[in-house]
Amino acid sequence: MKWGSLSKLAWRNIWRNKRRTWITIASIAFAVFAAVAMRSVQDGMWDNMMQEVIEMQTGYMQVMKDGYLETPSVNDAFPNEAWIDSLTELENVESMLPRFQSFALAAQDESTRGIMVIGVDPLPEDNMSGLSERIKKGTYWANNDKNGVIIDVNTADYLDLDLQDTLVMISSGFRGANAAGKFVIRAMLELPATSGLGGIVYMPLHEAQYFFRAENRITSSIPILKDVDDVEDTRLAIQNEIDTSTYDVVHWEAMMPELVESRVFDEGGGIIILLILYMLVAFGIFGTLLMMLQERSYEFGILNAVGMKKKFLGIMLWMETMLIGFIGVIVGILITLPIIIWLNVDPVRIGGDMAEAYEQFNVDPLIITSLEPGIFVSQAIIVFLLVSVMALYPFYKIKIMKVIEALRP
Amino acid sequence: MNLLSMAWKNVWRSTTRSLVVIIAIALGVWALIFLMGFTEGMINSYINRTIENQTAHLQIHHSKWKDEHLLKHHFDQSVVESTVEEIEEVQAISHRIISEGMLQAPKSTQGVSIIGTDPEKELKVRKLKESIVEGAYFDTISRLPVIIGKKLADKLQLELKNKVILTFPDTSGSVTSGAFRVNGIYQTNNSQWDQTHVFIRKSDMAGLTGLPDQQVHESAVILDDIEKADTVKSQLQALLPDLRVQTYVQISPDISLFKESLDLNQWIMTVIIMIALIFGIINTMLMAVLERTKELGMLMAIGMNRKRVFGMILWETVLLGVVGMPIGLILGYISVYLGGEYGIDLSQFASGMQEFGLDPVVKLYLSPNVYWEVAIAVVVTALLASIYPSLKATRLNPVEALRKL
Numbered sequence: 077m078k079w080g081s082l083s084k085l086a087w088r089n090i091w092r093n094k095r096r097t098w099i100t101i102a103s104i105a106f107a108v109f110a111a112v113a114m115r116s117v118q119d120g121m122w123d124n125m126m127q128e129v130i131e132m133q134t135g136y137m138q139v140m141k142d143g144y145l146e147t148p149s150v151n152d153a154f155p156n157e158a159w160i161d162s163l164t165e166l167e168n169v170e171s172m173l174p175r176f177q178s179f180a181l182a183a184q185d186e187s188t189r190g191i192m193v194i195g196v197d198p199l200p201e202d203n204m205s206g207l208s209e210r211i212k213k214g215t216y217w218a219n220n221d222k223n224g225v226i227i228d229v230n231t232a233d234y235l236d237l238d239l240q241d242t243l244v245m246i247s248s249g250f251r252g253a254n255a256a257g258k259f260v261i262r263a264m265l266e267l268p269a270t271s272g273l274g275g276i277v278y279m280p281l282h283e284a285q286y287f288f289r290a291e292n293r294i295t296s297s298i299p300i301l302k303d304v305d306d307v308e309d310t311r312l313a314i315q316n317e318i319d320t321s322t323y324d325v326v327h328w329e330a331m332m333p334e335l336v337e338s339r340v341f342d343e344g345g346g347i348i349i350l351l352i353l354y355m356l357v358a359f360g361i362f363g364t365l366l367m368m369l370q371e372r373s374y375e376f377g378i379l380n381a382v383g384m385k386k387k388f389l390g391i392m393l394w395m396e397t398m399l400i401g402f403i404g405v406i407v408g409i410l411i412t413l414p415i416i417i418w419l420n421v422d423p424v425r426i427g428g429d430m431a432e433a434y435e436q437f438n439v440d441p442l443i444i445t446s447l448e449p450g451i452f453v454s455q456a457i458i459v460f461l462l463v464s465v466m467a468l469y470p471f472y473k474i475k476i477m478k479v480i481e482a483l484r485p
Numbered sequence: 486m487n488l489l490s491m492a493w494k495n496v497w498r499s500t501t502r503s504l505v506v507i508i509a510i511a512l513g514v515w516a517l518i519f520l521m522g523f524t525e526g527m528i529n530s531y532i533n534r535t536i537e538n539q540t541a542h543l544q545i546h547h548s549k550w551k552d553e554h555l556l557k558h559h560f561d562q563s564v565v566e567s568t569v570e571e572i573e574e575v576q577a578i579s580h581r582i583i584s585e586g587m588l589q590a591p592k593s594t595q596g597v598s599i600i601g602t603d604p605e606k607e608l609k610v611r612k613l614k615e616s617i618v619e620g621a622y623f624d625t626i627s628r629l630p631v632i633i634g635k636k637l638a639d640k641l642q643l644e645l646k647n648k649v650i651l652t653f654p655d656t657s658g659s660v661t662s663g664a665f666r667v668n669g670i671y672q673t674n675n676s677q678w679d680q681t682h683v684f685i686r687k688s689d690m691a692g693l694t695g696l697p698d699q700q701v702h703e704s705a706v707i708l709d710d711i712e713k714a715d716t717v718k719s720q721l722q723a724l725l726p727d728l729r730v731q732t733y734v735q736i737s738p739d740i741s742l743f744k745e746s747l748d749l750n751q752w753i754m755t756v757i758i759m760i761a762l763i764f765g766i767i768n769t770m771l772m773a774v775l776e777r778t779k780e781l782g783m784l785m786a787i788g789m790n791r792k793r794v795f796g797m798i799l800w801e802t803v804l805l806g807v808v809g810m811p812i813g814l815i816l817g818y819i820s821v822y823l824g825g826e827y828g829i830d831l832s833q834f835a836s837g838m839q840e841f842g843l844d845p846v847v848k849l850y851l852s853p854n855v856y857w858e859v860a861i862a863v864v865v866t867a868l869l870a871s872i873y874p875s876l877k878a879t880r881l882n883p884v885e886a887l888r889k890l
Contacts, residue, residue, distance in 0.1 A: 095771065096768060096771065096772065098853065099764060100741055102764060103761070103765065106760060106761065106764065110757055116797065146639075147593065147640060148593060149592040151591065151592065151593075178594070179594045179596060180587075181586070181587040181652060182596075187554075187585075188584075188586065188587075188660065189596065190586075191596065198701060210524050234553070246587075246660075247587075247594055275596075347758065348520070349754065352513070352516040353758070355512065355516070356512070356761040357761055359505060359506075359509035359765055360509065360761075360768060362505055363506060363509070363769045366505060367502060367611030367769070367776075368774045370776075371772075426821065
């Protein structure tokens with residue numbers, strides 16, 4: 077028997093009982109809808125957050141002193157020398173972004189607060205992290221105007237400081253030098269709620285180097301990539317170029333293991349719910365199969381008696397189940413698509429109490445979806461496997477079927 | 486013969502088919518109970534750890550402390566002490582001096598909250614001594630001891646007996662520093678918190694800041710029963726009108742947010758699983774009706790009215806649910822009970838949970854009323870699922886039904 081006629085038979089068979097087919101399709105479509113919507117929102121939200129954090133804070137990787145990641149210290153600042161810039165000769169590296177980062181105590185009248193000091197190269201830094209878009213008050217540095225510092229709004233409020241006020245900071249500088257300085261506030265910026273950062277003050281690189289008494293030194297250098305899909309390969313290429321006895325190039329995942337782990341944990345929880353959902357749907361399909369076998373046993377007997385091999389009967393039943401499964405997947409995806417495309421183009425920001433709950437876990441309360449094809453493909457694969465496993469039952473039933481008994485009305 | 490017993494017999498005429506639906510319902514309920522027990526257990530442990538390690542049941546502050554944690558926002562502990570004595574629900578109280586400051590280690594520097602505490606009294610309101618992983622609590626005699634979090638110690642490469650400089654404001658308006666020795670290293674469930682809070686003795690802190698005797702920034706209270714937090718809070722607030730009394734929920738608003746999101750979460754899970762069940766039930770019952778066309782036609786022909794046919798199919802559906810549900814509930818109860826006794830260790834998969842104050846060993850717990858809610862949800866689901874097949878049965882035309890093979 078030809079495959080073509082088998083599939084034609086299967087197709088006709090599933091429409092012999094339209095109502096039952098549609099209910100089964102609906103149950104699969106519902107599971108696919110729930111699964112695709114959930115995975116898409118989870119993926120979308122995490123991708124968005126990760127990207128925000130990467131751009132704002134870490135970059136895709138950083139070149140730093142070996143051991144600086146585990147125990148960051150101002151003494152690990154290293155000279156910003158030519159070998160760093162020569163990394164731009166690598167294929168995927170567009171430029172190198174220098175940073176000087178350490179901690180200081182900011183004081184104003186009676187209040188004090190710990191604050192992260194980040195020395196940056198103003199214009200290239202803005203290209204990567206979009207700092208200027210986060211400015212709430214004042215202006216970002218310009219080409220010919222690189223004075224003053226930019227502080228985050230919360231710390232400014234806490235210290236009761238306004239634009240043009242003076243920020244006083246003390247800290248320990250490079251190799252035990254005393255660090256103390258006064259800085260004029262030129263702008264204030266709002267940090268993303270998800271950054272998990274306390275206070276931050278940005279200042280031009282040379283100011284930070286002067287403050288920490290570390291002339292021409294930096295604590296890290298961030299390679300700006302041409303193609304961000306190629307992070308690990310580029311990292312390995314850089315690792316080959318640098319002196320790994322003293323320096324290290326660190327992937328962003330290693331800089332934020334908690335974030336990566338939270339994602340795994342969060343998605344794991346979602347997947348467990350989906351597994352349960354699919355299990356219940358499988359029972360529904362199984363119930364349908366059982367009934368179908370029962371009511372069509374006479375028909376199978378006839379088909380077998382007139383010469384259709386049991387193997388082909390089994391394949392036909394497998395095809396029928398598979399067809400129902402795939403129509404279910406397609407219907408499910410079709411229902412989901414408009415919603416997730418809409419949320420992808422026009423993400424919704426949650427407000428109020430729910431937003432705070434999200435932020436507690438450093439999650440940006442922005443409902444955005446991912447249109448990653450893998451999400452759809454994986455649902456199709458799950459249904460395929462599910463149906464294939466269940467179709468073993470009719471195979472078995474057909475195999476042990478006694479034609480004589482089946483033909484008895 | 487009444488409808489119910491007829492329906493019951495009908496259910497068991499096709500044992501396999503009924504069993505498939507019953508097992509699906511039982512498994513669905515079981516999985517649902519387990520999942521909800523898991524979430525609630527996780528949130529419960531978060532709340533308990535937060536109370537034990539951070540907030541206690543109540544906290545008392547200067548009324549302006551909330552806006553600015555300034556040295557000058559202090560109050561007299563003896564006033565609080567004498568007020569609290571009158572309230573019998575109060576089990577323990579501890580007073581603290583608190584300041585934002587900077588911790589300088591040989592390798593690096595970090596901003597921290599410095600908590601000056603009375604070692605004896607603190608024992609009863611905070612599980613600090615229990616969470617010490619290296620070194621000792623304040624009981625060893627050492628000049629200027631400090632207890633720091635494990636995460637901070639790792640980050641700054643500090644070990645026991647290492648010297649650190651703590652810098653914070655004093656009453657004269659400038660900053661003061663003291664050289665402290667690491668006497669103990671603690672680790673709570675919340676590593677972010679551990680990284681930013683260090684403990685020293687209250688007497689040392691008072692000496693360095695120059696605060697007058699008896700002046701403190703915070704009093705933490707433990708009650709004999711957590712349920713009384715709100716009442717005792719109002720009681721204390723009335724007695725101490727100049728100060729601000731807060732419950733653990735007010736201090737840590739994420740607790741109430743967690744509780745709310747828990748309800749929402751359980752609701753969504755229930756709805757998803759019930760919808761998945763409904764399709765299976767409808768399909769099965771519909772087939773049960775259609776394959777019995779002749780029989781139903783016969784029943785109607787001999788005088789069973791449509792209402793009773795409707796009722797019979799409805800009963801059959803509900804019975805499927807009523808048989809499956811208790812099995813699921815019992816399995817669910819057993820797994821939540823066992824999971825609560827032994828706990829589920831997730832530390833292999835998610836050490837990052839600690840970052841946010843979640844215990845890596847989850848002890849399952851489910852409020853008793855949730856079992857009832859699930860039971861009701863299953864019955865409602867069965868009723869909803871029965872409508873379509875039952876209507877289908879009543880619409881059969883007896884004459885035509887009888888004619889069919």
